[in-house]
Amino acid sequence: MNGQQTWASWVKRGGLGAIALxxxxxxxxxxxxxxxxxxxxxxxxxxxxxxxSSPGQHxxxxxxETHITPEQAKxxxxxxxxxxxxxxxxTGLPVKxxxxxxxxxxxxxxxxxxxxxxxxxxxxxxxxxxxxxxxFGLLDRDFALKPFMLALLKEQIEAFYDSxxxxxxxxxxxxxxxQKPVLAxxxxxxxxxxxxxxxxxxxxTPDEVSTDASGDQDHLARDEMDTARDAVAEGQATAVMxxxxxxxxxxxxxxxPEILDFWKDQMTGSDxxxxxxxxxxxxxxxxxxxxxxVSFEQDVWMDEGRTPAFAGTLDRPPTSSWEIINxxxxxxxxxxxxxxxxxxxxxVDPLYRPYDIGQVGQLDLHIIAELFGGDxxxxxxxxxxxxGLYWAGQLRSATTPAAQDSTKxxxxxxxxxxxxxxxxxxxxxxxxxxxxxxxxxVKLDKTAAGAAPSDDSEEQVYSTEEGPVVITVRDRLxxxxxxxPVGLARKLAALILDAQGxxxxxxxxxxxxxxxxxxxxAEPLSAGFVRFFESCGVMRAAVDAGMKTxxxxxxx
Numbered sequence: 001m002n003g004q005q006t007w008a009s010w011v012k013r014g015g016l017g018a019i020a021l022x023x024x025x026x027x028x029x030x031x032x033x034x035x036x037x038x039x040x041x042x043x044x045x046x047x048x049x050x051x052x053s054s055p056g057q058h059x060x061x062x063x064x065e066t067h068i069t070p071e072q073a074k075x076x077x078x079x080x081x082x083x084x085x086x087x088x089x090x091t092g093l094p095v096k097x098x099x100x101x102x103x104x105x106x107x108x109x110x111x112x113x114x115x116x117x118x119x120x121x122x123x124x125x126x127x128x129x130x131x132x133x134x135x136f137g138l139l140d141r142d143f144a145l146k147p148f149m150l151a152l153l154k155e156q157i158e159a160f161y162d163s164x165x166x167x168x169x170x171x172x173x174x175x176x177x178x179q180k181p182v183l184a185x186x187x188x189x190x191x192x193x194x195x196x197x198x199x200x201x202x203x204x205t206p207d208e209v210s211t212d213a214s215g216d217q218d219h220l221a222r223d224e225m226d227t228a229r230d231a232v233a234e235g236q237a238t239a240v241m242x243x244x245x246x247x248x249x250x251x252x253x254x255x256x257p258e259i260l261d262f263w264k265d266q267m268t269g270s271d272x273x274x275x276x277x278x279x280x281x282x283x284x285x286x287x288x289x290x291x292x293x294v295s296f297e298q299d300v301w302m303d304e305g306r307t308p309a310f311a312g313t314l315d316r317p318p319t320s321s322w323e324i325i326n327x328x329x330x331x332x333x334x335x336x337x338x339x340x341x342x343x344x345x346x347x348v349d350p351l352y353r354p355y356d357i358g359q360v361g362q363l364d365l366h367i368i369a370e371l372f373g374g375d376x377x378x379x380x381x382x383x384x385x386x387x388g389l390y391w392a393g394q395l396r397s398a399t400t401p402a403a404q405d406s407t408k409x410x411x412x413x414x415x416x417x418x419x420x421x422x423x424x425x426x427x428x429x430x431x432x433x434x435x436x437x438x439x440x441x442v443k444l445d446k447t448a449a450g451a452a453p454s455d456d457s458e459e460q461v462y463s464t465e466e467g468p469v470v471i472t473v474r475d476r477l478x479x480x481x482x483x484x485p486v487g488l489a490r491k492l493a494a495l496i497l498d499a500q501g502x503x504x505x506x507x508x509x510x511x512x513x514x515x516x517x518x519x520x521x522a523e524p525l526s527a528g529f530v531r532f533f534e535s536c537g538v539m540r541a542a543v544d545a546g547m548k549t550x551x552x553x554x555x556x
Contacts, residue, residue, distance in 0.1 A: 184244035188237040213343035235293025352393025360388035372434035384423035411483040439464035
């Protein structure tokens with residue numbers, strides 16, 4: 001989330017946890033039926049490495065790890081072309097060339113994951129913006145993100161397609177039958193790559209931190225595109241995987257749409273020890289491209305047909321997570337509301353260097369509301385959300401690594417828009433009540449509040465060990481400024497709230513035919529996580545859910 005990545009974008013193609021859930025459900029459906037015989041192919045030797053139990057057995061006593069035999073590897077490799085053809089027939093995406101295949105060891109996977117965590121650009125963004133997430137209260141101040149992410153990925157990864165080398169990578173310690181549905185998922189990514197060049201298609205986010213108003217608008221215009229495209233890529237691949245597992249029963253997501261609800265209910269990751277301990281931010285971000293992505297694809301598929309659902313969404317991808325959550329809005333070329341961001345730099349630049357900017361999207365709002373107020377608060381507030389954005393700056397006086405790694409060096413503001421004034425008031429209270437989660441010393445500053453500007457806004461000022469928190473409510477808008485001097489916080493509140501004007505919220509600009517053009521859209525906070533997870537490979541959480549779904553579907 002390097003100044004321009006949202007939490008959700010760290011879960012990318014092949015996102016680990018969700019696919020495991022998906023395969024679990026679908027394989028469950030086919031568990032009672034024998035797999036079709038596969039053509040023979042070149043053998044690939046297995047390798048020895050440390051072990052864990054297979055998916056679906058996390059609550060049982062761990063069993064010694066086994067490895068697929070050379071004969072099983074030969075059969076699995078031969079199945080690549082067969083399953084690639086299935087994926088092509090399912091999606092309508094043509095096979096334009098062969099897909100390379102490789103069997104890798106646990107040591108290979110750990111090396112791959114460590115390299116991503118150390119060197120991958122998305123990982124660097126994620127690690128840099130760890131303190132932004134902590135400032136928001138979405139991660140605990142003492143949470144060590146990098147080691148937890150490594151443990152989570154090692155637990156969850158099932159396979160991955162590398163769009164750089166054009167290779168599908170399979171795991172030598174996972175049962176060959178279990179990897180067949182995973183192949184259907186990953187080979188769909190190969191078809192997407194042949195159709196759209198995924199290296200370019202799904203990387204729309206600028207890498208540089210914006211330092212002026214035009215840069216802010218550029219980032220806010222493009223950042224959420226990655227989250228939406230991640231959901232399309234994962235949604236398509238997951239739909240194919242589920243249908244592959246449902247095929248022996250004669251069912252499918254289109255013919256039996258109710259199956260998707262069961263599948264989503266199974267995708268909790270509760271059987272995975274590391275994922276079950278993941279902060280809400282990580283678990284929700286990991287599962288978003290699968291749960292919402294496959295729902296999006298199912299709706300477009302049923303409403304408009306196979307070609308619009310697959311080639312169509314690749315050629316005209318949605319540009320916001322709001323469109324993913326509201327697929328009929330995408331079909332109608334509607335666009336989400338988004339607050340305006342005026343030029344704040346004359347006010348903030350003397351004290352702060354720009355650090356991060358983005359949207360607090362609908363997914364992010366749901367996470368914030370659930371974390372701060374519980375499930376009921378999330379269910380009550382999320383439908384009333386009407387847009388949001390944030391900006392973070394780091395003190396120019398923070399010059400040492402220790403100072404820069406502390407939340408004390410950051411100041412953030414957050415503008416949240418609502419469909420009605422009552423929801424705005426409820427959210428402001430929820431946010432104020434949550435300050436004790438982030439700060440050890442929180443006190444209402446009645447003296448500062450008494451000096452508030454005499455306009456139509458309501459203001460509360462709190463003192464904390466990291467500086468003032470100013471919460472301003474004006475009709476359907478809530479503006480929060482944390483750690484800015486009170487005077488500067490008020491100037492920012494006036495500038496940004498006045499820029500929204502009156503009447504309906506302005507809408508976001510989308511650079512595609514038929515879309516309404518106005519103000520640029522921004523990316524949700526969770527995009528960084530969504531994107532990173534999705535880039536790592538297929539997730540066990542989705543696979544496990546698929547197995548359970550397939551089994552239940554076969555029994556009904």
